Amino acid sequence: MKQLYREERLMLEAEGYRLPAVLALPQGGEVKWRIVLLPGSMANDVDGNYPGTPMKPHLYADLARQLAEKGHAVLRYAKYGAGTGAEIVDEQRVGAHPLFARQRYIAEAAIRKLREMVPRAKGLAVAGHSEGSVHGMMVAQQAELGVDAFISLSGPALRYMDLFIHKAQEMAKEQGEIIDFGAFKVNATHYIRAFELMRAGKPFTEDIKADPTMEFFVKSWDNDTPQAREGQQYMRDYDAVDPCIEITKVPCPVLVVQGGMDESGVHADNGERLYQARHAIYPATTQLAFFSDLQHFYKPVSPGTTWQEAQVMDGETDKRVGEAISVWLDGLKEERES
Structure with a gap:
């Protein structure tokens, strides 16, 4: 059932950065799941747009709002780069970890921040988009973080x-x-x-x-x-991380979300590869949500559209994606409560 939602803007401080962040919350009533959205490889603003490029998919804002309307609390944040609103506040801290690994530590900080802001919920999920999927599956393996569900959004299966x-x-x-x-x-x-x-x-x-x-x-x-x-x-x-190996190490339930028109470098068959790798070991807790007509940012793509044209589509993120995630999480909630 669709609910009203509200958004709280904040700054997430982690790894020497101050990153714009937004917490989307259902208006009234209890929170079902807490969800952290991990961004992909490029510098993005808090909504999931890429300043300085024609790519304005606003996936993270769309998805957060879709899920908040269904009763979930969703924290999204910017990734450092020109025009994103993010800034460096501690140069020494920024250099403490290599660039790739740094994103995992930021994700951990986001998880802790969400727990602080929303202390009561049915569970905590991490949803990583593209490169963020790789960081998400590594974070979900850490028992001390208490991740109850992992969602791969257009994640790579290849190194x-x-x-x-x-x-x-x-x-x-x-x-x-x-x-x-x-x-x-x-x-x-x-x-x-x-x-x-x-x-x-x-x-x-x-x-x-x-x-x-x-x-x-x-x-x-x-x-x-x-x-x-x-x-x-x-x-x-x-490159040292093999996603098809790492996803088999994730102990919590996993949902793989993939568009069939994804040609961004993360090919459409990556979802099936990730699904099959984990399903072979954990069939009961692995699920695939495949949308044949959606691209990397879950926009519908018409036949004949080039992959370059598909990358810069800026329509609303398809509501089927938020629906699939929410239905899956609700099912996990019921299993956890039974």
């Missing part, structure tokens, strides 16, 4: 660099040696090889450096600046 390698291989089958990502074109062989070399911690070969289609990547990745070193470390740390 980080394999996402790019796999996508390039698939595109090369259709387009040939030069593949077109829309914003840029690259030599597929050199592009794939570059990721393999980064995984191994080796410098780019001379033929990659001499390839004009790889100029941007060489300048961005193959240099000794602090920014490049941090970026390389981030990619290697992310």
Whole structure:
């Protein structure tokens, strides 16, 4: 049943950052579940938009409000970057952990903050979107955090660099040696090889450096600046995690939510891969919610829409996603109370 909701704005302080955050709450009545939304890989504002890009999906705001209308309390927060409203307040603290791992510590702080703000609820769930799914499944493994349910939202099933390698291989089958990502074109062989070399911690070969289609990547990745070193470390740390292994270690019930038109680099079959990996071990507590017509941010996609066009769609997040999550959580609540 749909309820009225309200939102409380706050600042979440964690890992040396001050991050804009919003708590969406049902208006009146008891809270069913407390839910923390973990953001994906890019710098996003508190609603889930990406400043400086044409991507304004507002997924996190939409989903939080959908769930609050169904009686759940949802905490969402921005991820540091230009235009997000987030700021650094302690440089030393920011540098205490590598860039990739830092997001898990921020997620832990968000969980503690939600418990403080909403002390009474039926349970606590973590919902991670895209890269946030990887952090979420790692956080959910920590018994001391008391996570009662984990939701993977468009999460990857492949290791980080394999996402790019796999996508390039698939595109090369259709387009040939030069593949077109829309914003840029690259030599597929050199592009794939570059990721393999980064995984191994080796410098780019001379033929990659001499390839004009790889100029941007060489300048961005193959240099000794602090920014490049941090970026390389981030990619290697992310790549070291195999989501299909980690999701089998999550002790609480798991819901995998996937759109069939997801071509963002996290391919549509990633949901099935994650589901099958965990279902093989925990069939009774693993569920898949698959929506054949939805993209990475759960917007409906019409036939013939390119993946570049799908990425910048800004319509409302499909209400079926919030409904599926709420129904699943309500079912868990009933099991916990019986």
